[in-house]
Amino acid sequence: MARSVHTLTIPSSTRYLEDVRRFVEQHAIEANFETKDVGELKIAVDEACSNVIEHAYRGNDENDIDVDIIVKPDRFTVRIRDRGRSFEQSEYEEPNIFEFANQGRAGGFGVQIMRRLMDHVEYRKRGNTNECCLTKYR
């Protein structure tokens, strides 16, 4: 199977997360991934886009998020690009659910979900553009 690329651009609002999930689902099914893998790709991409909306753009819905799917014979990669604040991996600590519950904290699990469900998660910065690449191998 040759390499194929599919592109979706959404406004930076949570109301479009469902559209992103459908987009990923459609192409993952077309690429013959198993149901479990399709579900894992959907949630990982949802988490990445949710983080961009909340942290990179701080809830401002007047920006764009580019979601590109790159399908190769051995892998399915989703590249999420934004032009907001960068995610500082060095400042990230994996959350402890008991501490978070005691503090009544509602967020902070997205990166953990992405790392556990994907085979490879990579953050890059190119000029003023942030990229998060999520890859699942066959």
Added chain:
Amino acid sequence: MSNFSVGFRTSGSVQVLELNGELDAHTASELEAAIQKCIPSSVRIVINGQNLQYISSAGLGVFMAYIEDVREQGGDIKIAELQPRVFNVFDLLGFPMLFDIVDSEADAVARFETASSQ
């Protein structure tokens, strides 16, 4: 148009919230509003997830935000009837160590009744 809704029922002294659809960062505020609506009258809450098709960390975070508050008031949020793919997300983050997650709504309600008779 949101593809998520919450239905309210009572079972004895227990407030049952039936979740329908997809719970994500867009719809999590609806679950939060539903839990806030329950708390003044009952901190015995059962979440019925039979018709919950999807959950992301934003949805899990709502349970996280309220669990200690509800337990401090002598109640609990018990979670029942999750579909396997939704349970897997809870399990991925270790939520079964923190939350009482059971197979059926009847089991969840019974656990409140057992607790109050002890």
